Amino acid sequence: QSVLTQPPSVSAAPGQKVTISCSGSSSNIGNNYVSWYQQLPGTAPKLLIYDNNKRPSGIPDRISGSKSGTSATLGITGLQTGDEADYYCGIWDSSLSAWVFGGGTKLTVL
Amino acid sequence: QLQLQESGPGLVKPSETLSLTCTVSGGSISSNSYYWGWIRQPPGKGLEWIGNIYYSGGTYYNPSVKSRVTISVDTSKNQFSLKLTSVTAADTAVYYCARTLLWFGEFNWFDPWGQGTLVTVSS
Numbered sequence: 001q002s003v004l005t006q007p008p009s010v011s012a013a014p015g016q017k018v019t020i021s022c023s024g025s026s027s028n029i030g031n032n033y034v035s036w037y038q039q040l041p042g043t044a045p046k047l048l049i050y051d052n053n054k055r056p057s058g059i060p061d062r063i064s065g066s067k068s069g070t071s072a073t074l075g076i077t078g079l080q081t082g083d084e085a086d087y088y089c090g091i092w093d094s095s096l097s098a099w100v101f102g103g104g105t106k107l108t109v110l
Numbered sequence: 111q112l113q114l115q116e117s118g119p120g121l122v123k124p125s126e127t128l129s130l131t132c133t134v135s136g137g138s139i140s141s142n143s144y145y146w147g148w149i150r151q152p153p154g155k156g157l158e159w160i161g162n163i164y165y166s167g168g169t170y171y172n173p174s175v176k177s178r179v180t181i182s183v184d185t186s187k188n189q190f191s192l193k194l195t196s197v198t199a200a201d202t203a204v205y206y207c208a209r210t211l212l213w214f215g216e217f218n219w220f221d222p223w224g225q226g227t228l229v230t231v232s233s
Binding site for chain 1: 159170
């Protein structure tokens with residue numbers, strides 16, 4: 001069981017908006033930077049968001065990240081079928097002295 | 111652009127040692143502030159961090175596998191490697207290598223990632 005809690009699945013219609021939550025504690029989200037990863041079927045994870053809310057070059061602005069207290073949220077607007085993937089949050093946990101990932105959330109675009 | 115590529119045996123027998131190498135191209139493994147990491151993903155499951163290494167040899171390991179893991183670096187070949195001893199079926203996974211950044215005592219992200227290599231532990 002991960003120290004970061006994500007919903008197992010979320011779904012929304014094409015063109016709609018979806019949010020994915022990542023809940024942690026003061027030893028991780030409360031004091032360190034969150035990153036988010038997209039894993040399309042059969043491929044390696046790809047960095048979507050770093051430092052809580054920054055997008056790497058090439059990531060569209062319909063992808064966003066935010067953090068409040070010990071929770072973080074990934075938002076995707078204008079959903080496309082190509083967004084169907086597993087999404088993971090990740091962070092350094094200062095108490096464990098270890099990098100941890102959330103359990104992952106499967107996004108279905110209906 | 112920076113690319114990482116994992117290589118190594120796809121099948122390892124139980125109780126033996128899993129050995130993988132990650133080759134970095136398009137950039138130097140000796141870049142300041144960047145570490146190089148291993149992450150694995152059992153079939154149908156989530157991601158698990160294994161450990162990170164700096165070009166000078168400094169390492170961080172996941173406490174859950176620390177007793178069985180060694181990560182090393184060869185700057186002359188722009189490669190870093192993973193050794194995992196006494197493997198069992200539970201170590202069957204896709205193993206990824208990736209670059210990470212250490213900033214003010216915490217690792218911040220992993221990017222880019224290699225394509226991954228499946229290692230199966232079976233007799």
